[in-house]
Amino acid sequence: MTLVIPPYVFHKKKVYKNGRVSFICGGCQRLDDLRYAWAEKSQQDGKETFKLKSWPEEHSCCPTSNAHLVREFRAALYAEVHANPTKPVPSIYDQVLDMFTKVMSAEDKLAFINEAPSAR
Numbered sequence: 669m670t671l672v673i674p675p676y677v678f679h680k681k682k683v684y685k686n687g688r689v690s691f692i693c694g695g696c697q698r699l700d701d702l703r704y705a706w707a708e709k710s711q712q713d714g715k716e717t718f719k720l721k722s723w724p725e726e727h728s729c730c731p732t733s734n735a736h737l738v739r740e741f742r743a744a745l746y747a748e749v750h751a752n753p754t755k756p757v758p759s760i761y762d763q764v765l766d767m768f769t770k771v772m773s774a775e776d777k778l779a780f781i782n783e784a785p786s787a788r
Contacts, residue, residue, distance in 0.1 A: 671705055671707075671720075671740075672736045673705065674736050675731045675732060675733050676727060677694050677731075677739055678693050679691060679692060680691060687709045688706060688721075689709050690703055690705070690706060691704065695727065695728075698713070698729070699729055699757035701728035703727055703728070705724065706723075707720045714740050715734075720755070725765070732778075734779055734780045734784075735783070738780070738784050741764065741768050741780075741785075743787060745764050745785075748760045761787035769781070
């Protein structure tokens with residue numbers, strides 16, 4: 669499970685018996701500085717839900733403003749390839765890239781494309 673508080677990406681670390689859930693910042697963890705976000709877990713209509721209670725304001729990591737979007741872009745690419753395994757990868761790449769960048773300004777689009785994985 670992933671928690672995104674742009675531009676930071678957290679992953680679920682531990683679920684405690686009292687219903688609290690800890691999420692750890694992936695970028696800070698790679699720098700050996702553990703920064704946690706906390707949430708409360710509950711059930712609503714048979715589905716697991718989380719209510720964010722606290723998160724770190726300061727981080728050791730310094731992700732770019734597009735880091736979380738690049739992660740979502742990669743996930744969308746894999747999902748589309750899985751859904752359409754016979755479709756050419758460059759075609760899938762162009763389709764997903766267009767979906768992600770169609771509402772971005774020219775400057776934001778260029779920055780995103782420079783950070784996103786290439787179609788090679």
